[in-house]
Amino acid sequence: MxxxxxxxxxxxxxxxxxxxxxxxxxxxxxxxxxxxxxxxxxxxxxxxxxxxxxxxxxxxxxxxxxxxxxxxxxxxxxxxxxxxxxxxxxxxxxxxxxxxxxxxxxxxxxxxxxxxxxxxxxxxxxxxSEIWLQVRSDNAQAIHIYSKYGFKFEHAIAQWRYSSISNAFLGRLAALSPSRLCSRRRIADWHQQSAWLNANYPKNTRWYQNVNFSAFSPWAWLNPANWIELPNLQHVAYRPEGHLAGVLTWQQTATHADQVWLALPQGANEDESAEILLRYLIEQLKPQRDLALEYPAGRATQGIQNAGFVLGRNLDWMRLEKLQP
Known part of the structure; x- marks a missing residue:
């Protein structure tokens, strides 16, 4: 040490x-x-x-x-x-x-x-106890120090923010007609949405986030423990050419910003899917509070920016493999 x-x-x-x-x-x-x-x-x-x-x-x-x-x-x-x-x-x-x-x-x-x-x-x-930390991805000195203690990189996240000031910016963007391509999530979408959520928000660090993905299920209302949370959730699906390409969940919270969760597959169309879903949320659902979005670092960056979100920081999750004597 x-x-x-x-x-x-x-x-x-x-x-x-x-x-x-x-x-x-x-x-x-x-x-x-x-x-x-x-x-x-x-x-x-x-x-x-x-x-x-x-x-x-x-x-x-x-x-x-x-x-x-x-x-x-x-x-x-x-x-x-x-x-x-x-x-x-x-x-x-x-x-x-x-x-x-x-x-x-x-x-x-x-x-x-x-x-x-x-x-x-x-x-x-x-x-x-498992020992974890978050460090800015561009802080090479701190990452080097933590590595000496035995911390290993797990994954990186990007923290994005949207405020109402961005609405003026959105009005100047080329129209993508999101209302025509987006609709309420269907029951049959849940299996794929769940798989994408689990891939984009790894379970090994989900304990830190104020989220219970089981409450996103169409069947969550069967569990009375979810009844308080369910009115705070809205799910929107994006279907180009009739095929599910992504699902957005808007979670209204009691904190300083509402939370947005993107269930998207990694691939060539990820930027477009992210932009259309986020613009639909802002232009059609019209949230009145700031929005916070965490997403895997380096993915859908252009699409998220095109929707008016601003990158706050990229963070590396690191986990201690073993406490050194």
Whole structure:
């Protein structure tokens, strides 16, 4: 395992243990990740600050089973952070390393590496938990560091965003007549839709997403557990020449943006299918809130852009193969 730097890191690292710490971490993440001009990032920061104001030192300690933070202190100020998010929804516990951030003035001094090294040693006490992280695909230095710890690349995702401002842009695009090619999803479409969803949104990282694909089934209404979610879902199928080419699901949420799920096959027509389905959603169903879309990185890029979506970032999912002693 890489040696921590600086060598006296033990005197600088401590747990997040107060609402003031949480507020300082929110400020740090906003600055380090340059989120002031990012609408989605700002929504996350506002949520972090709202949660911080609702917490007490006692509740922060009590909730360490789901989330716990470690910070780097320099001259009494928090200048580095690493958060562990614990997921227990399935039989296999999982831990996500998140929000590894260092204040710009302190970057390049080994603080992120030292925080990671400290946490990796701490995680040796959780040998049954899978360890995961997300890192920007263009952050070669961080990917190199994580690889040294034994993290392996799983897959990459692109995070897209649509806002109402894009409507003016869409009006200037050449018409594709999506209303003629799209219609309500049929019961018989589910088998193929399910297969495409499982291919595009791998099961090994779906625990992180707020989605239950079984609720997308035409038969989901048979399970009372799905009744609350079903009114929030709409499914649209695209059928050029009468053959199913893709299905879009619009999931209305209580968060800062509604979620869009694309069930498309990989291939030459993927861009066109993505554009037509997304434009149908925007022009015909007329969502009133921002839209968020995750899709495999590098796929349907032109079609998604043509529909007015803006790429936020590409992220690599990495999984630790084995904790090193």
């Amino acid at each position: 890489p040696s921590p730097t600086p060598s006296n890191h033990i005197n600088h690292i401590r747990r997040v243990d107060s609402p003031e710490d949480l507020l300082a971490v929110a400020d740090l993440i906003e600055t380090a990740f340059e989120l002031k001009g990012d609408p989605e990032g700002q929504a996350v920061i506002r949520q972090m600050r709202r949660i911080a104001r609702q917490r007490t030192p006692a509740t922060i300690r009590a909730l360490r089973g789901s989330s716990e933070g470690f910070v780097w202190i320099e001259e009494g100020e928090i200048v580095g952070n690493l958060t562990l998010m614990h997921f227990h929804k399935s039989s296999k516990p999982r831990t996500l390393i998140a929000n590894v951030a260092v204040a710009p003035a302190y970057q390049g001094l080994g603080i992120a590496t030292a925080l990671t090294d400290y946490v990796m040693r701490y995680l040796q006490n959780k040998p049954d």
